[in-house]
Amino acid sequence: MAENAPDSLWQPVKKARAHELVIEAIEDRILSGALQVGDALPPERDLSTSLEVSRAGVREAVRVLEAQGVLRSQPGAGATAGTFVAALPRDALTRFLRLHVALSNFTIQDVTDARVVLERASAASASRRHDDTARSRMVEALDRMDQPHSSRDSFNEADTQFHLAIAEASGSALSAALTAAIRSAMKVPILRAAERTEEWPDEAQRLRREHRAIYAAIDEGDPARAADLTEAHIRRAASVLFGLESPDSRA
């Protein structure tokens, strides 16, 4: 049988590339707990020697892990220079989702559904907790949306801030990071859709009213109402801005 084996049985084995081996080595040490936040990595030269990989390979690996918010490089010489294990996941997550939303790897409908799941939970949780700082940030965002001559851009900025403040107030770091990343990833598509919307003043007025109602439910400590108003708001806005099925037309 082996004699008659077609060539396709003998595909080339996938060679791991130098930088992938370095990433794997660093990841293994993080997953085992040997490398922790704040720890310094050995200098590029030393890593290159110990792992028997070119310095370019080490540098590429460091770039990849920097972009994921796992490492942070401080240029220059002296005690503070070097590459450290960092803890900056949120920006990395936002960039990641923004690109994949732009590539339509996740559709607007997918993103809307995920937002509803996460933001219902955040709004309910924010209603149960009493985070005064987060509440003042919500009020500040609402007030900014009320300014009569605000551009669509600055309205959108304040709108994003309102949703982020609710996510922060939920008290759950991962849910908040995911919510923030998804809302931030939607900032540009939402702004573009707002720019296309001819009846923007009316729509802005509706958005203000919905946000105020959500805030009132959170402030009064009514989790069920806060969650329902949040879902209705996200779905209605998506139906106006992106032409998704509105809540009323859903079965």
Add this chain to the structure above:
Amino acid sequence: MAENAPDSLWQPVKKARAHELVIEAIEDRILSGALQVGDALPPERDLSTSLEVSRAGVREAVRVLEAQGVLRSQPGAGATAGTFVAALPRDALTRFLRLHVALSNFTIQDVTDARVVLERASAASASRRHDDTARSRMVEALDRMDQPHSSRDSFNEADTQFHLAIAEASGSALSAALTAAIRSAMKVPILRAAERTEEWPDEAQRLRREHRAIYAAIDEGDPARAADLTEAHIRRAASVLFGLESPDSRA
């Protein structure tokens, strides 16, 4: 006043590094829609010339975007060789979350709370839809967990599969990707905790029973029960494996 301005007013401006400029250039084209899934990037040499950046800088940028599942490089020569815009977000998301969970940038409590939010929604949604393929995958995973001599490792593997099948059945790509990434990121911590648990046979038995009950609720099309059983299961298991507050002790 300017004369007396302290030196701290004149911090060095942050220089963007070569690879960051290349990443930004590629991201801009993706965000504007000029680059789409399947499109080829110009050869490294050409990009290096047009962007006036070293070839090393271009290569580092490509590595970063490959790791985010946005680009895919095919080595060699010929029509299929080169760097293309790809659509492989899930593995990248899993790696990302796995590292940040390992670094405790998200605590087990945070991850458990996020799992509850996402998996309640997935289980409810899976109960409403009739995805026969996903349901057979659930049954297959349940059967594998029933094998009497399965190791903790292969039990954990089947357990992960069960939760992923529910996420798939939810019909929402981003929620499914997030659920899958979070459950996969928890695979190693869950396995380690299982290895430390002295009463593993009893715990495995409870996990089997809980999974069967969740499946029954999904199969009978009972979204509310499927969601509640999923939350109870995740919180109880987290209390046994990680010593988190159990649902009963929560206010």
